[in-house]
Amino acid sequence: MTVLGYLANGLVFSSIIVLGSIGLSLVYSIADFANFAHGDTMTIGAYTSLVTFGAVGGLGGAVLGLPYGFFVALVAGIAAAAIVAVGTEKLIYEPLDVDSIGLLITSIGIAFIYRAVIQIRFGSDFTRFDLQPLRPIESLVPYGVRITLHDLAIVASAVVLVVGLHVLLQYTDLGRKMRAMADNPDLARVSGIRTKRVKLWTWVIGAGLAGAGGVFLGLFNQLSPRMGFNLLLVIFAAVILGGIGSVYGAMAGGFLIGMINQLTPFFSTVVEALPIWPGWLATALENLITIEYANAIAFLIMVAVLLVRPNGIAGEGAT
Amino acid sequence: MSDDTTGPADGVHDGTGPVLSLSNVDGGYGEVQVLDDLSVRLDPGEIVCLVGPNGAGKSTVLKTAFGMLTPWTGTVEYHGRDIGGMPPEEIVREGIGYVPQTDNVFGSLTIDENLRMGGVARDGGLDGVIETLYDRFPIIDEKRGSKAKTLSGGQRQVLAFARALVMEPDVLLIDEPSAGLAPNTADDVFDDVREVNDMETAILMVEQNVTKGLGISDRGYVLDQGTVRFEGTPEELLNDEEVSQLYLGG
Numbered sequence: 001m002t003v004l005g006y007l008a009n010g011l012v013f014s015s016i017i018v019l020g021s022i023g024l025s026l027v028y029s030i031a032d033f034a035n036f037a038h039g040d041t042m043t044i045g046a047y048t049s050l051v052t053f054g055a056v057g058g059l060g061g062a063v064l065g066l067p068y069g070f071f072v073a074l075v076a077g078i079a080a081a082a083i084v085a086v087g088t089e090k091l092i093y094e095p096l097d098v099d100s101i102g103l104l105i106t107s108i109g110i111a112f113i114y115r116a117v118i119q120i121r122f123g124s125d126f127t128r129f130d131l132q133p134l135r136p137i138e139s140l141v142p143y144g145v146r147i148t149l150h151d152l153a154i155v156a157s158a159v160v161l162v163v164g165l166h167v168l169l170q171y172t173d174l175g176r177k178m179r180a181m182a183d184n185p186d187l188a189r190v191s192g193i194r195t196k197r198v199k200l201w202t203w204v205i206g207a208g209l210a211g212a213g214g215v216f217l218g219l220f221n222q223l224s225p226r227m228g229f230n231l232l233l234v235i236f237a238a239v240i241l242g243g244i245g246s247v248y249g250a251m252a253g254g255f256l257i258g259m260i261n262q263l264t265p266f267f268s269t270v271v272e273a274l275p276i277w278p279g280w281l282a283t284a285l286e287n288l289i290t291i292e293y294a295n296a297i298a299f300l301i302m303v304a305v306l307l308v309r310p311n312g313i314a315g316e317g318a319t
Numbered sequence: 320m321s322d323d324t325t326g327p328a329d330g331v332h333d334g335t336g337p338v339l340s341l342s343n344v345d346g347g348y349g350e351v352q353v354l355d356d357l358s359v360r361l362d363p364g365e366i367v368c369l370v371g372p373n374g375a376g377k378s379t380v381l382k383t384a385f386g387m388l389t390p391w392t393g394t395v396e397y398h399g400r401d402i403g404g405m406p407p408e409e410i411v412r413e414g415i416g417y418v419p420q421t422d423n424v425f426g427s428l429t430i431d432e433n434l435r436m437g438g439v440a441r442d443g444g445l446d447g448v449i450e451t452l453y454d455r456f457p458i459i460d461e462k463r464g465s466k467a468k469t470l471s472g473g474q475r476q477v478l479a480f481a482r483a484l485v486m487e488p489d490v491l492l493i494d495e496p497s498a499g500l501a502p503n504t505a506d507d508v509f510d511d512v513r514e515v516n517d518m519e520t521a522i523l524m525v526e527q528n529v530t531k532g533l534g535i536s537d538r539g540y541v542l543d544q545g546t547v548r549f550e551g552t553p554e555e556l557l558n559d560e561e562v563s564q565l566y567l568g569g
Contacts, residue, residue: 176428192407
């Protein structure tokens with residue numbers, strides 16, 4: 001595969017990570033805790049869309065190799081993730097009178113519950129959307145880029161959602177209120193912002209984007225009850241790298257971490273080609289920079305960036 | 320106690336009931352009591368200044384009046400209606416504004432967005448009010464599109480006032496308007512306080528700078544250990560030997 005090919009794969013994977021990262025960062029900045037159930041919220045989105053797609057799969061024509069029914073299923077996945085998150089906030093997080101660490105630990109328990117429920121219904125095996133696997137887009141193959149129309153759909157949808165979020169944050173009343181709350185929650189209340197309501201919308205948006213990320217993760221790989229949880233640490237890395245609490249930082253961090261993750265095989269070819277001395281170092285690097293360690297490498301790069309910029313790429317954490 | 324804390328002050332605005340009053344309030348943070356049987360009132364159109372040593376409970380009075388703290392006992396009344404414990408976001412809708420001492424602007428939002436946030440509870444006429452405020456405070460008009468964190472201390476304070484004034488409140492609670500400002504800038508801010516008052520907003524203010532704070536006020540209260548020790552006109556307080564000895568730094 002060429003560099004271009006790895007970059008293209010990175011772009012697809014980044015799109016999924018970005019969708020997950022934004023929600024985690026948004027909830028962190030406005031609801032004020034690190035939500036460990038965020039990964040499993042993605043899983044909820046994925047499985048809801050799987051079921052919905054099973055019901056409406058054949059619907060209508062197709063866009064980017066995906067039947068219209070898939071987009072209905074996507075919306076269902078987004079909605080389910082949002083509804084479950086809002087329900088959890090209302091029934092569990094809000095009534096709990098604990099600090100952000102207490103909420104964090106609670107959310108780990110919630111994550112187990114989400115996953116267990118999915119596992120009871122669907123079992124722990126891998127499954128996939130009932131879609132015909134596509135061949136890579138012909139015109140790109142000569143450049144070493146082997147991505148399918150489905151991959152393109154993932155990137156395009158992520159771009160639409162990210163641009164939509166940007167417009168919402170910058171140009172709508174709700175977005176300004178969300179930024180105000182992230183900036184200074186006390187002053188937000190003093191100004192008359194009904195913060196509980198804004199918080200609920202934050203859950204809707206954050207979890208909805210996670211749901212979309214989950215659906216795309218299922219489309220990119222396959223579905224399993226652990227799919228979201230397995231990605232959670234990578235998403236945390238992305239969010240911390242971007243500057244926790246910053247939505248735009250999360251976008252940048254998600255993009256970088258996703259890229260690094262998919263570029264690992266390319267790094268290993270680079271290492272092999274370099275005249276590294278002494279020989280044991282070359283061997284060690286060749287053994288370490290492999291796809292199995294892609295996440296570890298992403299984390300190492302996160303640590304390196306944080307050593308230089310302790311608050312992450314976006315600095316102060318302003319939304 | 321050399322002064323009567325409950326009797327009527329020779330306020331300039333007799334004849335109508337107080338716009339805001341705290342009566343026999345005990346209160347504080349969590350388990351820690353700060354206010355002890357405290358009674359303070361603000362008449363329409365007045366500027367009233369709360370002075371006293373650190374830890375006397377001055378800021379706590381404002382926070383209790385604004386619903387950030389719930390009074391343990393006693394009442395907080397606005398136009399005769401009990402608002403004790405009503406949350407701040409609802410109290411704003413009643414017609415009371417609050418300017419915190421620190422962190423009183425949204426740094427990552429523009430000046431314009433800060434003012435819009437000040438008016439989230441308005442039903443309409445937001446643009447008109449904001450334009451009026453820009454006319455009144457040209458210092459922020461020039462920087463509408465800039466992030467608030469780029470403002471100087473004095474400019475921030477002006478923006479903090481303006482944000483609270485977007486709701487056109489009857490009452491404005493101001494916590495230490497001169498805190499952290501250079502003397503010249505502080506003078507400007509006090510002028511602004513007076514100007515706000517000329518817009519028929521009654522002001523209850525906490526101020527460390529006793530002479531300047533009382534200097535622009537109609538009445539003052541000297542607080543100590545969570546209760547009112549003295550009450551009177553600025554002249555009475557500044558000239559009272561005991562008051563100045565004990566509380567106003569001689």
